[in-house]
Amino acid sequence: MSHFCYECGHGLELRLLSEDALIREQCPSCGYTHYLNPKIQVTVVAQYRNKMLWMKRATAPGIGMWALPGGFMELGESLREASARELREETGLDLDPHALRLYVLGNLINMDQVHILFHAHCVDPKLNPGCEALTAQWFSEEDAPWHSLAFPGMDVGLRLFYRDMQAGQLGMYYAEQRQDTLYLKDIMKSKES
Secondary structure, eight states, X not given: OOOBOTTTOOBOEEEXXXXXXXXXXXXXXXXXXXXXXXXXXXXXEEEETTEEEEEEESSSSSTTOEEOSEEEOOTTOOHHHHHHHHHHHHHOOOOOGGGOEEEEEEEEGGGTEEEEEEEEEOSOOOOOOOTTXXXXXXXXXXXXXXXXXXXXXXXXXXXXXXXXXXXXXXXXXXXXEETTEEEEEEEEEEEOO
8 A cells, every 4th residue: 555644654454444334544553534626626617798708738648639728726715716817828818706606516426526527707808828728719609619529428417508608598417427317407597787
């Protein structure tokens, strides 16, 4: 085992813990238990008029494929701050974190991730992609690069956003992705202001 205790430095061992009936890494010396929990991933669905902001990935997975700007939350950040930072780093678009509106709460079960999407209206479409993006571009639904999506199954959520955008109503959704299938449930619908 290559993991060591964060408390005393002793090697961790896999043990079945009676209190939660799961196998966990635990220190036999001091009793410290190391928990592996899902990571939090944030994404921004940025809108300019009838277009959505996409980025062509410069990093794995999916190099050269298209996705929405997003990434992992860092320590010391709020969800909105993390989302705004990822948007800025990948596309150069600088938005006030408080301008972001919650859109989708979900999880990618096979990847052990909690995924949170925010929506933002943009008034200035100028982009300056960072090193994690080969390019960034605004697409209408008709012009979007559906043939080269970085992540299988994300077309369902992207088409949902385009539909909500065209209707002028953004819902709030709960999503689960298992394997390559995305399940979305509308939590509520509200008129977009």
